[in-house]
Amino acid sequence: xxxxxxxxxxxxxxxxxxxxxxxxxxxxxxxxxxxxxxxxxxxxxxxxxxxxxxxxxxxxxxxxxxxxxxxxxxxxxxxxxxxxxxxxxxxxxxxxxxxxxxxxxxxxxxxxxxxxxxxxxxxxxxxxxxxxxxxxxxxxxxxxxxxxxxxxxxxxxxxxxxxxxxxxxxxxxxxxxxxxxxxxxxxxxxxxxxxxxxxxxxxxxxxxxxxxxxxxxxxxxxxxxxxxxxxxxxxxxxxxxxxxxxxxxxxxxxxxxxxxxxxxxxxxxxxxxxxxxxxxxxxxxxxxxxxxxxxxxxxxxxxxxxxxxxxxxxxxxxxxxxxxxxxxxxxxxxxxxxxxxxxxxxxxxxxxxxxxxxxxxxxxxxxxxxxxxxxxxxxxxxxxxxxxxx
Numbered sequence: 335x336x337x338x339x340x341x342x343x344x345x346x347x348x349x350x351x352x353x354x355x356x357x358x359x360x361x362x363x364x365x366x367x368x369x370x371x372x373x374x375x376x377x378x379x380x381x382x383x384x385x386x387x388x389x390x391x392x393x394x395x396x397x398x399x400x401x402x403x404x405x406x407x408x409x410x411x412x413x414x415x416x417x418x419x420x421x422x423x424x425x426x427x428x429x430x431x432x433x434x435x436x437x438x439x440x441x442x443x444x445x446x447x448x449x450x451x452x453x454x455x456x457x458x459x460x461x462x463x464x465x466x467x468x469x470x471x472x473x474x475x476x477x478x479x480x481x482x483x484x485x486x487x488x489x490x491x492x493x494x495x496x497x498x499x500x501x502x503x504x505x506x507x508x509x510x511x512x513x514x515x516x517x518x519x520x521x522x523x524x525x526x527x528x529x530x531x532x533x534x535x536x537x538x539x540x541x542x543x544x545x546x547x548x549x550x551x552x553x554x555x556x557x558x559x560x561x562x563x564x565x566x567x568x569x570x571x572x573x574x575x576x577x578x579x580x581x582x583x584x585x586x587x588x589x590x591x592x593x594x595x596x597x598x599x600x601x602x603x604x605x606x607x608x609x610x611x612x613x614x615x616x617x618x619x620x621x622x623x624x625x626x627x628x629x630x631x632x633x634x635x636x637x638x639x640x641x642x643x644x645x646x647x648x649x650x651x652x653x654x655x656x657x658x659x660x661x662x663x664x665x666x667x668x669x670x671x672x673x674x675x676x677x678x679x680x681x682x683x684x685x686x687x688x689x690x691x692x693x694x695x696x697x698x699x700x701x702x703x704x705x706x707x708x709x710x711x712x713x714x715x716x717x718x719x720x721x722x723x724x
């Protein structure tokens with residue numbers, strides 16, 4: 335595995351502006367507008383040597399392994415191949431971390447860890463079972479977890495993080511190789527990525543809303559994006575004639591739809607939908623108000639890129655993106671309006687990928703998994719918690 339070399343540090347310090355490749359820097363807040371990780375990391379030297387858990391961190395941060403695949407926690411055996419995840423606040427001051435399982439042959443699903451107000455694990459349990467290749471997904475403002483199946487006949491399942499209610503399939507969100515989903519809280523629409531080399535970007539608009547104003551996921555319109563002028567520019571949305579793909583795959587139903595090379599993580603913040611494509615190592619930004627798409631980060635524009643293998647995305651209160659690497663240097667990298675900086679790096683996990691990054695509701699802890707651990711086997715996944723001056 336590569337380490338964080340002096341040459342890469344030099345390139346990193348120039349930031350986006352000096353290299354002239356950060357096309358969408360106005361879409362992210364600058365570091366001076368809010369307390370940010372970039373401001374903190376800029377004052378640090380390189381990441382420290384790996385700790386006892388194999389995690390390289392900045393000074394002042396620490397790690398712990400909260401679950402290992404196969405480990406029995408209460409009455410639940412923590413699942414293999416942990417993937418996408420999110421956290422949810424609980425009424426007692428604690429929180430829940432939900433994590434997908436990317437196993438096929440109906441061995442997938444999702445499990446949860448419940449933490450008390452002190453941060454101790456208080457329970458573990460399944461929230462979804464009997465599904466296939468549950469890759470990423472997304473949280474909703476109404477406090478549910480949307481778990482996405484990454485198969486040709488994949489669907490989205492809405493899960494109760496507490497595990498009390500049975501998960502419900504949401505076929506209105508389409509049948510395709512789902513990767514991740516994000517909710518636009520202003521327009522109450524959902525955006526979905528597709529993990530195909532010729533995948534598409536989708537948008538869902540509900541026909542009905544509940545008494546709290548939340549969109550119904552049982553009945554709505556699924557659309558696919560067409561970007562004018564290539565892959566950057568104004569966006570037009572086309573309704574899909576057959577969202578269930580009974581006769582034709584969704585990505586092939588509208589000839590004008592724009593192709594994205596391996597859609598991965600997606601995140602919504604203040605009117606902007608950010609998503610990653612692994613095939614070309616890009617992070618995109620869609621302005622929902624202007625209906626315009628731009629490229630936020632392109633690894634090809636760097637001589638020695640800090641961020642490659644772009645995958646899951648999460649964000650913090652400062653509006654910075656945290657992008658997990660599938661391969662690359664096995665890092666979680668912070669993407670801001672001015673710089674690209676590694677927050678952490680796993681050592682000895684060369685045959686794995688970093689999945690499911692999510693902050694605790696109060697923003698003081700970061701959770702993520704190494705999907706296949708140090709052996710490269712799905713049954714050896716590991717789930718981490720990072721604490722520090724976030």
